[in-house]
Amino acid sequence: xxxxxxxxxxxxxxxxxxxxxxxxxxxxxxxxxxxxxxxxxxxxxxxxxxxxxxxxxxxxxxxxxxxxxxxxxxxxxxxxxxxxxxxxxxxxxxxxxxxxxxxxxxxxxx
Amino acid sequence: xxxxxxxxxxxxxxxxxxxxxxxxxxxxxxxxxxxxxxxxxxxxxxxxxxxxxxxxxxxxxxxxxxxxxxxxxxxxxxxxxxxxxxxxxxxxxxxxxxxxxxxxxxxxxxxxxx
Numbered sequence: 001x002x003x004x005x006x007x008x009x010x011x012x013x014x015x016x017x018x019x020x021x022x023x024x025x026x027x028x029x030x031x032x033x034x035x036x037x038x039x040x041x042x043x044x045x046x047x048x049x050x051x052x053x054x055x056x057x058x059x060x061x062x063x064x065x066x067x068x069x070x071x072x073x074x075x076x077x078x079x080x081x082x083x084x085x086x087x088x089x090x091x092x093x094x095x096x097x098x099x100x101x102x103x104x105x106x107x108x109x110x
Numbered sequence: 111x112x113x114x115x116x117x118x119x120x121x122x123x124x125x126x127x128x129x130x131x132x133x134x135x136x137x138x139x140x141x142x143x144x145x146x147x148x149x150x151x152x153x154x155x156x157x158x159x160x161x162x163x164x165x166x167x168x169x170x171x172x173x174x175x176x177x178x179x180x181x182x183x184x185x186x187x188x189x190x191x192x193x194x195x196x197x198x199x200x201x202x203x204x205x206x207x208x209x210x211x212x213x214x215x216x217x218x219x220x221x222x223x224x
Contacts, residue, residue, distance in 0.1 A: 043215040100153035
């Protein structure tokens with residue numbers, strides 16, 4: 001069974017600092033998705049990474065994919081309070097069946 | 111374009127009862143997937159429907175079932191509810207059912223079983 005692991009599970013960081021969330025998965029896949037979830041809300045799509053070496057950036061967030069290492073990273077630059085949320089990575093392996101990571105709960109402290 | 115809608119948003123049921131949840135995908139989307147989210151197990155895939163056919167099924171007991179209608183709307187049913195079925199049930203839709211499967215999630219139905 002495909003396993004998707006994220007670390008850290010909890011992240012508390014000060015505003016203005018940089019940090020990286022890691023997503024490791026256990027089988028070959030070249031499709032990796034990042035989502036954001038605010039408390040009590042649904043999942044919001046952030047990035048879709050479709051090939052080895054893919055890099056996408058939106059505002060203070062940048063995601064990358066290394067399919068050979070089975071690793072994706074979500075880098076946060078100069079964090080602001082509005083980025084506080086839970087971030088999930090997901091891999092689709094057998095076709096439209098997403099396997100989600102455990103989630104990283106991010107709290108940005110002023 | 112309207113997003114994915116789910117009804118009802120909140121539901122309280124008693125053990126042993128059954129429940130039906132509904133999902134309307136984004137217009138033009140033919141694939142609908144269902145997920146269960148709990149604090150202990152995280153987000154787990156239940157099943158996926160495309161053009162009224164179940165294409166994928168997760169590792170859940172037969173008490174969990176679903177269907178999709180010709181207008182792509184989907185329902186999931188849980189029979190003989192257990193306390194452990196308390197969860198947020200999320201529905202997601204995607205376009206053609208071909209990769210990449212970018213999924214758009216609905217607001218969820220929060221089910222509480224007492």
